[in-house]
Amino acid sequence: MATTEFISVTFPNASHELKPIPGAGVDVDFLVRYARALDDYGYNYTLIPYGSTGFDPFTLGATILAKTKKIKIIIALRPNTLYPTVAAKALATLDQLSGGRVVVHFIAGGSDAEQAKEGDFLTKDQRYGRLEEYIKILRRTWSSKEPFDWSGTYYTFKNFHSDVVPKDKNIPVSVGGSSEEAYRIGGSLADIFGLWGEPLKETKQQISRIYTEAEKAGRTDKPRIWVTFRPITAETDDLAWAKAHKTLDALTQHTANGLGKSAPNAPEPQNVGSQRLLDIAKRGEVQDRALWYPTVTATNARGASTALVGSYDTVVESLLDYVELGADLISIRGYDNFNDAVEYGTHILPKTREEIGKRFG
Ligand SMILES: Cc1cc2nc3c(=O)[nH]c(=O)nc-3n(C[C@H](O)[C@H](O)[C@H](O)COP(=O)(O)O)c2cc1C
Secondary structure, eight states: OTTOEEEEEOOSSSOBTTBOOTTOOOOHHHHHHHHHHHHHTTOOEEEEOOOTTSOOHHHHHHHHHHHOSSOEEEEEEOGGGSOHHHHHHHHHHHHHHTTSOEEEEEOOOSOHHHHHTTTOOOOHHHHHHHHHHHHHHHHHHHHOSSOEEEEOSSOEEEEEOOSOOOTTSOOOEEEEOOSHHHHHHHHHHOSEEEEEOOOHHHHHHHHHHHHHHHHHTTOSSOOEEEEEEEEEEESSHHHHHHHHHHHHHHHHHHHHTTOSSSOTTOOOOSSHHHHHHHHHHTTOSEETTTEEOHHHHHTTTOSSOOEEEEEHHHHHHHHHHHHHHTOSEEEEOOSSHHHHHHHHHHHTHHHHHHHHHHHHO
16 A cells, blocks of 8 residues: 555647647647656656547657656557557567656457447457457567467467567556456456546445456456546635536536537447446436546546545545555546646645555555
């Protein structure tokens, strides 16, 4: 518990969900200023997400690593987009360039339509099967001193060897998802397992499913658990709630006029993680201490969407509830990306770390 770490998310420009800038390109000044702010305020990692329409995480990541000192990058990677031997070398090269500051986060692919956009027509179960093989190939590549052959269901190659070895001979592998296949593959193979913010009871159930799969696979260790929230916070609870309602109004309006993350009248998402969030949202707006669901409904659970609403103290206490439950990594990102990252860095990170030290240290 004493090693709880914090994650943010990288944005290549000033566009954000409250003030979208349609078609914005990479704004290098923004990217670097934002990454340096995360580094200065003590975030440990920044996730660089992947989407079929979005920027390339590897090149954004290389820029961030070149311009920062400590923060690690988490490259989101869909196996269909890159042959595994190529990915193993790209990740290891970045890891060498940065002195060991690379993590890879795998996305099996939650939507058939999204996968089809980049030529992937496997079923979801097959995508998870391919992910399993992919992770094994990366590990083999990073540890193998000799050339090796691979003859699997999804990949076959002969006599491959890489001279590019990650700094610590390995790169942490993360898996995200909430389906049975995600639990099985992440539980058996991942160093880190990523979850979206659910109530304490459901989070606990998911953690034990993942640990059970780790045990079943004969592991002596367990994946570190990563939970994700979108805090909406201010000096007092009242101010935070006023901000939360303004945030919700903006999200609802942008979804309706086609500028939101989710299209107006989008169908129910296919990925289990989003379906779970939408089901829980039907139970009521607030769960536990401060977990708020209207932001989930307003965005059709497109990505991490559960908010934590309250004063700095309320949000810190809520995060500590999850640390107590077994969260090793906490992802917090807001809606006004840059300003929220600074606000958390000033009021949330130091206090949460101090309390973790006192209560669990
Ligand atoms: C922490 C976290 C980060 C994620 N990042 C991405 C991402 O960058 N791009 C993406 O398409 N899906 C992302 N996902 C979504 C899932 O990985 C994806 O929907 C999954 O492959 C299938 O989900 P399921 O097993 O819940 O059905 C993320 C999920 C989690 C938990």
